[in-house]
Amino acid sequence: MTTLQLPDLARPDAGTTLISEWIVDTPDRQERAARALLGEWDELSARFRPEAFLRLSCFASADGRVLLSVAQWTSDDAHLAFVREHRAEMVGRIDREIPGIRRPGLVRYRLAHTVATDGADGGTTDVIVVARAGSEPGDPAARWAEVTADRLRAAPPPGMGTAHVFVSEDGARGLLYAPVTQANDVAGARPHRLLGAVAGPDAGADGGGPAGGGSAF
Numbered sequence: 001m002t003t004l005q006l007p008d009l010a011r012p013d014a015g016t017t018l019i020s021e022w023i024v025d026t027p028d029r030q031e032r033a034a035r036a037l038l039g040e041w042d043e044l045s046a047r048f049r050p051e052a053f054l055r056l057s058c059f060a061s062a063d064g065r066v067l068l069s070v071a072q073w074t075s076d077d078a079h080l081a082f083v084r085e086h087r088a089e090m091v092g093r094i095d096r097e098i099p100g101i102r103r104p105g106l107v108r109y110r111l112a113h114t115v116a117t118d119g120a121d122g123g124t125t126d127v128i129v130v131a132r133a134g135s136e137p138g139d140p141a142a143r144w145a146e147v148t149a150d151r152l153r154a155a156p157p158p159g160m161g162t163a164h165v166f167v168s169e170d171g172a173r174g175l176l177y178a179p180v181t182q183a184n185d186v187a188g189a190r191p192h193r194l195l196g197a198v199a200g201p202d203a204g205a206d207g208g209g210p211a212g213g214g215s216a217f
Helices: 027-048 075-096 141-154
Strands: 015-022 053-061 066-072 102-115 127-134 164-169 174-181 190-197
Touching: 015 075, 027 053, 027 066, 027 075, 027 190, 053 141, 066 075, 102 141, 127 141, 141 164, 141 174, 174 190
Parallel strands: none
Antiparallel strands: 015 066, 015 102, 053 066, 053 190, 102 164, 127 174, 127 190, 164 174
16 A cells, blocks of 8 residues: 655664665656556555565655665565565566666665654655765764764754664664755755655554555656
8 A cells, every 4th residue: 555654764663674776867767666666566565465564665866866765674584585586576577667777775774863853743744854874994883873863952953853863784874864844954964755655564553554645646
C-alpha cells in the first residue's frame, strides 16, 4: 500500500535503515524511476508479504538528478535474504524501462540520536534535508553524530522537525535526516521532496494504512 506520509525513522521495530541513491540525471527520469521502484515494491509486498519489510520511501533531490530511497526493515539478515531472491529481476525490469540509472551503492545505518525540538512537528511538510559525513582515522562518524545532535539541540534551525542522526553499520559514515519547512536553514544539508512510499504488509505501526493517502504521482 502507498502513502504520502514521511516515515517514522525512530520506530522501535526498525532494526536497520537502508539508504541509497540512484543517479537519474533529470526530473522526468527521477519521477519515472520512483514510480517504477515503488510499483515493484508494492507488488512484492502484496505478493510475498515479507513481515520484516516495514517501509520504503522515495525522495527527489531538488536538482532533479538523484532519487533517494530510505528503506526500513526489522533486520539486515531479513532484508538480505529477501533481496537475494527478488532484487535482480526487479532491477532488470526497471532498467529496461529506464536505462542508464547509476547506483553508487546502499548504506546500512543505525539510529544514533533523535532530536525533538519545541514545536518541531507543528507544521506539515513533505520536504527533508539530508547531510552526510565520512569519517577520518581518529574521528569516527559516531563523534560527528554526537556533535551534530548536540548542535541541533542547542540551536535548532527555524522550521526543522524532529531530526534523526545515523551512523553507518561499519562506523565509517554519518547521516542527518530532518523534515523542514524552511529547507535552506540547515547548514550543509540538501533538500529532497517525498515522492511516495510503500508500507509493508503490517502497516499499522507506521500509520501508513489505506487512510494514509495514495501515490504522489
